[in-house]
Amino acid sequence: xxxxxxxxxxxxxxxxxxxxxxxxxxxxxxxxxxxxxxxxxxxxxxxxxxxxxxxxxxxxxxxxxxxxxxxxxxxxxxxxxxxxxxxxxxxxxxxxxxxxxxxxxxxxxxxxxx
Amino acid sequence: xxxxxxxxxxxxxxxxxxxxxxxxxxxxxxxxxxxxxxxxxxxxxxxxxxxxxxxxxxxxxxxxxxxxxxxxxxxxxxxxxxxxxxxxxxxxxxxxxxxxxxxxxxxxxxxxxxxxx
Numbered sequence: 536x537x538x539x540x541x542x543x544x545x546x547x548x549x550x551x552x553x554x555x556x557x558x559x560x561x562x563x564x565x566x567x568x569x570x571x572x573x574x575x576x577x578x579x580x581x582x583x584x585x586x587x588x589x590x591x592x593x594x595x596x597x598x599x600x601x602x603x604x605x606x607x608x609x610x611x612x613x614x615x616x617x618x619x620x621x622x623x624x625x626x627x628x629x630x631x632x633x634x635x636x637x638x639x640x641x642x643x644x645x646x647x648x649x
Numbered sequence: 650x651x652x653x654x655x656x657x658x659x660x661x662x663x664x665x666x667x668x669x670x671x672x673x674x675x676x677x678x679x680x681x682x683x684x685x686x687x688x689x690x691x692x693x694x695x696x697x698x699x700x701x702x703x704x705x706x707x708x709x710x711x712x713x714x715x716x717x718x719x720x721x722x723x724x725x726x727x728x729x730x731x732x733x734x735x736x737x738x739x740x741x742x743x744x745x746x747x748x749x750x751x752x753x754x755x756x757x758x759x760x761x762x763x764x765x766x
């Protein structure tokens with residue numbers, strides 16, 4: 536596609552439920568990032584994929600969060616046993632390579648846990 | 650660990666005037682990138698301008714320019730001839746030059762810019 540696409544745009548779920556957030560990067564971009572942006576804050580890094588592998592998952596807050604990118608393109612961020620504190624905008628970005636390249640962002644998924 | 654600080658939660662400017670947004674950062678690295686991103690209500694982060702730390706010349710993109718003071722670890726954004734469409738949240742961000750296993754951006758908390766007609 537022309538840009539980074541994230542679905543759904545908004546998601547409301549009940550506390551304790553499981554959710555999946557999808558990111559479709561720009562075609563040909565090998566690097567993919569997930570960030571979490573809480574209300575009134577800047578985005579915080581969660582995980583970075585280079586191809587199919589997670590090169591850096593140091594930002595994942597706990598083991599309820601998991602992300603995959605099985606074919607090196609679309610990525611899914613999975614959150615188990617959601618908590619109200621997980622409510623935030625989840626941003627995805629992609630770039631052509633690892634270094635010296637611009638990251639392009641999607642419009643994010645706003646997750647609300649009630 | 651690197652940190653980015655934006656001390657102005659909100660700023661306001663009259664249309665056609667000039668405004669400067671402040672950013673300071675902390676790092677022990679000598680080579681890195683600095684960025685300003687714009688985030689309108691649509692939530693999509695849009696790159697405004699980029700500065701490589703090894704370049705002494707300040708970056709400029711049309712009405713947007715930066716004042717990069719490496720020794721002071723300061724990276725301010727100047728918007729000239731402000732337009733209504735410039736109203737948005739602005740984030741300063743840092744990225745290491747030699748990413749190794751990661752290429753992540755480290756963001757400040759943002760400055761909300763209002764443009765008055």
